[in-house]
Amino acid sequence: xxxxxxxxxLNKSFGAVTAASDIxxxxxxxxxxxxxxxxxxxxxxxxxxxxxxxxPDRGRIHYEGRDITxxxxxxxxxxxxxxxxxxxxxxxxxxxxxxxxxxxxVVLQNAGLGGFFSRGEPLVPGHNLPAEExxxxxxxxxxxxxxxxxxxxxxxxxxxxxxxxxxTMVAKPKILLLDEPTSGVSAEEKFTIxxxxxxxxRAEGATVLFxxxxxEVVSRFAERVLAFYDGRIIADAPPAVAxxxxxxxxxxxxxxxxxxxxxxxxxxx
Amino acid sequence: MRRDRTPQTLVLILAAxxxxxxxxxxxxxxxxxxxxAKGLVVLGLMILLRCGLVSFGQALxxxxxxxxxxxLGRLFQVSDVFTLMLAGMAVAxxxxxxxxxxxxxxxxxxxxxxxxAISMILYGLLIKSxxxxxxxxxxxxxxxLLGVRPPDNWVRYLVLAAAAVLAFVAALLVHRYLKTPLGxxxxxIKDNEIRVEYMGAxxxxxxxxxxxxxxxxxxxxxxxxxxTVGHIDPDMAYWTTSGEFIFITILAGTGSVIAPxxxxxxxxxxxxxxxxxxxxxWQMVLGSSLLVVILxxxxxxxxxxxxxxxx
Numbered sequence: 158x159x160x161x162x163x164x165x166x167l168n169k170s171f172g173a174v175t176a177a178s179d180i181x182x183x184x185x186x187x188x189x190x191x192x193x194x195x196x197x198x199x200x201x202x203x204x205x206x207x208x209x210x211x212x213p214d215r216g217r218i219h220y221e222g223r224d225i226t227x228x229x230x231x232x233x234x235x236x237x238x239x240x241x242x243x244x245x246x247x248x249x250x251x252x253x254x255x256x257x258x259x260x261x262x263v264v265l266q267n268a269g270l271g272g273f274f275s276r277g278e279p280l281v282p283g284h285n286l287p288a289e290e291x292x293x294x295x296x297x298x299x300x301x302x303x304x305x306x307x308x309x310x311x312x313x314x315x316x317x318x319x320x321x322x323x324x325t326m327v328a329k330p331k332i333l334l335l336d337e338p339t340s341g342v343s344a345e346e347k348f349t350i351x352x353x354x355x356x357x358x359r360a361e362g363a364t365v366l367f368x369x370x371x372x373e374v375v376s377r378f379a380e381r382v383l384a385f386y387d388g389r390i391i392a393d394a395p396p397a398v399a400x401x402x403x404x405x406x407x408x409x410x411x412x413x414x415x416x417x418x419x420x421x422x423x424x425x426x
Numbered sequence: 427m428r429r430d431r432t433p434q435t436l437v438l439i440l441a442a443x444x445x446x447x448x449x450x451x452x453x454x455x456x457x458x459x460x461x462x463a464k465g466l467v468v469l470g471l472m473i474l475l476r477c478g479l480v481s482f483g484q485a486l487x488x489x490x491x492x493x494x495x496x497x498l499g500r501l502f503q504v505s506d507v508f509t510l511m512l513a514g515m516a517v518a519x520x521x522x523x524x525x526x527x528x529x530x531x532x533x534x535x536x537x538x539x540x541x542x543a544i545s546m547i548l549y550g551l552l553i554k555s556x557x558x559x560x561x562x563x564x565x566x567x568x569x570x571l572l573g574v575r576p577p578d579n580w581v582r583y584l585v586l587a588a589a590a591v592l593a594f595v596a597a598l599l600v601h602r603y604l605k606t607p608l609g610x611x612x613x614x615i616k617d618n619e620i621r622v623e624y625m626g627a628x629x630x631x632x633x634x635x636x637x638x639x640x641x642x643x644x645x646x647x648x649x650x651x652x653x654t655v656g657h658i659d660p661d662m663a664y665w666t667t668s669g670e671f672i673f674i675t676i677l678a679g680t681g682s683v684i685a686p687x688x689x690x691x692x693x694x695x696x697x698x699x700x701x702x703x704x705x706x707x708w709q710m711v712l713g714s715s716l717l718v719v720i721l722x723x724x725x726x727x728x729x730x731x732x733x734x735x736x737x
Contacts, residue, residue, distance in 0.1 A: 208624070234626035246624070248617035259614040262607035264628040271607050328626060 161364050162238075162332060167206055167216035169189040169388075176202040177213065178388040184332070184364060189355070191396065192368045193409050198385035199245070200368045203332045208231040208240050220332070235267055235268030237331035243340055243368075245321035249310040253301055253320055257292035258308055260327040285331035291327065298357045299323040315346045318409040322354055326361065333358055339374060347371060351378050372400060372410060384409050432601050432682060439684070440594045447583050461655045461694045462593045464674060465687035466647035469600055470640030471675045472686055476604075477633060478616035482538040483545030484671050487518040487641040489663035490548070491648025493558070494518070496566050496658045505567040505575075507588040511649035518645020526730075530634040540668045545663050552660035563659025566652050589650050593611045596643060597683040603639070604683070608632055673712075677719055679726020689727055 160183035167175040177199050184190055190201045205211040207218060209230040218226045225233055248256050251303035261281055265288065267270040270279035284291045296302050299319045309320065318338065323416040325333060328350055339347040340355060351374055359364055369375050375382060375396055385391040392399045399405055467488050474481055491514030493691055498504045499515050500684040525544060532540055553561050570576070571584045603609045611632050616621050652658045661667065670693075678689025693712075700711035723729050 159579070229628075230623050231626050231628055233626055240624060242620075246618055246621040248614045248621065250617050251613055255613075259611065259622075260625050262610050262614075263625040266607035266611075267626050273603060273606050324621070324625070 159186060160184060161221060162207065163219040165217050165219070167203070167213040167218070169202055169206060169211060169213050173244075175388045176364075177206065180216070180388075180390055182383055182390060182393065184366065187364055189365045189378060189380045190367070191382045192385065193370070193374040193375055193382060193399075193405075194385030194411060199388040200385050200411070201336055202388075203385070204240060204366070204368065207233075208334060234328065237328070238334070239328055239330035239332070240334040241322045241325050241336060241338060243337040244305060244345070245317040247309040247317060247320060247324070250308065252306050252308055253296060253312065253316075254292055254305045255293060256320060256324060257327060258288060260324050261288045261291055264328050281327075287311060295323050295326050295357075298360075299353055308338040315342045315350065318342055319350060319353065323357075325409055326357060329361060330363050331374070332364045332366070335365065337368045337370070339369065339371065347374055348377070362383060376400060430683065433598060434602075436597055436683060437592055439687075440590055443590045444587055447586050452582055455582045455586050456654065457694050457698065458652065458691065459582070459589050461691040462586075462589045462672065462687060463647040463651040463654060463690075464693070466593055466596060467644040467671050467691035468651065468674045468678060468686035468690055469596065469683060470643035471671055472678070472680045472683075473600065473604075473612070473636050474640050475638060475675060476487065476612035476616070476680050479533065479633065479636075480538045480643070480672060481541040481640065481668070481728070482665070482672065483541030483543070483668050484640065484644050485663050485667035486541070486545035486548055487644035488601060488648040488651070488671070489552070489658075489660070489668065490521050490543070491515060491518045491645030491653035492658045492662050493552070493648075495649040495652040499567040500564065505570045505592035506573065507569045507571055507585055507653050508592070510566075510569075510653050511588070511592055511646055514649025514652070515646040517620065518648065519638055521645075522632075522641020526634040526637040526641075530630045530637055542665055542668065546665060546715050549660050549663040549665075552663060559659070561660055563657060563661075566658065568656070568658050569653045580645060585650075585654055589654070592646065592650075596646065597687070600643075601683045608635065612636070614691065624717060673716060677716055677727060679723070679728035681725065681728035681732050685726060685728035692727060 158206065162184040164180055164182050167177050167180040176222055180199070180203060189221055192203065202211060206213050209225070209228050209232070213226065217224055220236060220238060225236065228310045251259065264281060265279055268282045270282070280286050281285060281288055286294070293302070296305055299322070301319060301323060306384050309317065312320065318341070322335060322338060335354070339350055342350060355378055379396050382392065382394060382396045383390050384399055384402070384405045390407065392402045392405045394402070400410060445457065447458070467484055471481060494517035495510035495514045498510060506508065529540060531538060552558055558564070567582055569585050571588060576584050611622065611627060615629045615632060622629045648662065674686070674689045674693045676695060678685040680707055696712055696715050697708065700708035704711060719727065
C-alpha cells in the first residue's frame with residue numbers, strides 16, 4: 158500500500174526543550190494508527206506539525222506526494238487533513254446543529270458554492286446533499302440527534318468530545334487526526350466513543366491517527382502503534398508487538414510507575 | 427424554520443417613505459434622512475459586531491465619505507446626490523481595504539482602540555489642514571438629482587428619496603450577504619477562531635471582507651450626511667461621533683438589517699425630544715434611555731419584534 162502521509166526527519170525545539178527529534182514515519186492509506194507516549198513525549202507536537210499549527214525546524218512532510226510542510230492549517234485542512242482537539246473546540250454559543258452548519262458553510266465557501274451570486278440551495282460537495290441534511294446525518298451517525306438544538310457550551314463532556322470529532326466529518330477528511338478522543342471521558346464511554354468514531358470513519362474511508370493513553374483502547378482499535386518518548390519514536394509496530402517492547406513498557410506503558418519506583422528508591426538510599 | 431420576510435418588509439418601508447414624505451413636515455424629512463445616514467454606518471457596525479468586533483472609530487469612514495463627497499463638489503462642482511454618496515462609499519471602501527490589512531489582525535479591545543486611534547489621526551489632520559477648512563470645515567453645494575436642480579421645497583424630499591433607495595439596496599445586499607457561508611461564519615469567528623481555521627477558512631480574510639463592507643457603508647452614510655446637512659467639519663471623525671454609532675448599534679440590536687435604521691430613527695427622535703425638553707441635560711436623557719433599553723431589552727430594540735414572533 159502506498160503512503161498517504163510521509164514525515165521525514167522532523168525536528169522541533171522550544172528553547173531548551175526538544176519536542177520532536179528526527180521523527181520519521183510513513184502512514185499508509187486507510188490505516189488506523191495509535192500514537193502513545195507519556196505527556197510531553199511529542200505526540201501532540203507531531204499532530205501540530207502535520208496540521209500546520211507548528212512548523213518543524215527541520216524535516217519535510219509530504220501528503221499524497223505533495224510537500225505540505227510550509228502550508229497554513231486552513232490550507233492543509235482544505236487538502237483533506239482534519240483534526241479534532243484534546244479540549245473540544247466548539248462554537249460555544251451555537252447549537253450542535255449550528256456548529257455543523259458553520260462547518261458545512263466553510264466547505265461550501267471553499268468549493269465556491271452558496272456565494273453571493275449563486276441561486277438555489279447548493280449540494281455539499283462529497284455528500285451530494287443539501288447542507289441541513291448533511292448536518293443532521295452526521296449528528297445522527299454520532300448519536301447526537303438528541304442534542305441537536307442544545308447550545309454547545311451546556312453539552313456534557315462526552316457529547317462535546319463527539320461533536321468535536323463530528324465537526325471534522327463535514328469536510329470528508331482523507332486523514333483524520335484525533336488528539337485524545339477519549340480523554341476526560343468515563344471508562345465505560347471510552348469504547349462507545351471509539352466504536353462510534355471508527356464506524357463513522359470507516360464508512361467514509363479515511364486514514365486515522367489517534368492519540369490515546371488507554372492501552373486497551375489502543376490494542377483494540379489501532380493496527381499500528383507509534384510510541385513516542387522524549388521527542389523520538391521508540392517503537393513502530395502492530396500493537397501486539399509494540400506494547401510488549403521493553404522500551405515501550407519501561408517508558409510508556411509503565412512510565413509513571415517506573416518513575417515513582419525510582420524516586421522512592423532514591424529516597425530510601 | 428421561520429419564513430424570512432425581510433425583503434418584503436424593506437419594500438414596504440421604502441414605499442411608505444417615498445409615499446408619505448412629500449406630505450410630511452420638513453423637519454421630519456430631515457430627521458429621517460439623517461437617521462438613514464447613521465443607519466447605514468450602524469449597518470456596517472452590526473456586521474462587525476456579529477463576529478465580536480466593536481469598532482470605536484467607525485466615524486473615520488463616515489468622515490472620509492463626507493469629505494470625499496465635499497471635495498468632489500469643491501473641486502469639480504459635482505452636486506448630484508447619487509454621485510456624491512457613491513463617491514463617499516468608494517473612497518471609504520478603498521481606505522477600509524488598505525487599513526483592513528492592519529486591523530483584521532486585531533481582536534477585542536485592541537481592534538477597538540486601534541480603530542479609535544486611526545479615526546483620531548484623521549481628526550487631527552483635518553483640524554490642521556487649512557485648505558480643508560480646518561476646524562470650521564466647509565459647505566456643500568446644494569444638491570441636485572441626476573443633473574436636475576429641484577425647486578427649493580423639493581430638495582429635502584429628493585435627497586431623502588435618493589437616500590432611501592440606496593439604503594434599501596444596501597440593506598438588501600447586506601441581508602443576502604449575511605446568508606452566504608462567509609456571512610454566516612460571523613458567530614463562529616466570534617466563538618472560536620481556532621476551529622474556523624481548522625475547518626479550512628481564514629478568520630482574518632473573513633474579517634477583512636466584513637471590515638471593507640462596514641467601511642463602504644459608513645462612507646455611504648457620510649456622503650449622505652454631507653449632502654443632507656450641507657456642511658462638513660472634522661467633528662465627523664471625532665470619537666464622540668463613533669460613540670454615537672456604537673450607542674445606536676447597541677440600542678438597535680443585531681437581529682436584522684432593518685434594526686440599524688430603526689435604532690438610528692429612535693435615537694434621532696429621543697435626541698430631538700430631549701433637546702427640546704431639556705436643552706442643557708439632553709445627554710442625560712439619552713443615556714438614561716439607553717440604560718433602560720440595556721436593562722429590559724439586552725438584545726436591543728429589535729428583540730421586540732423577534733420576541734413577539736417566538737411567542
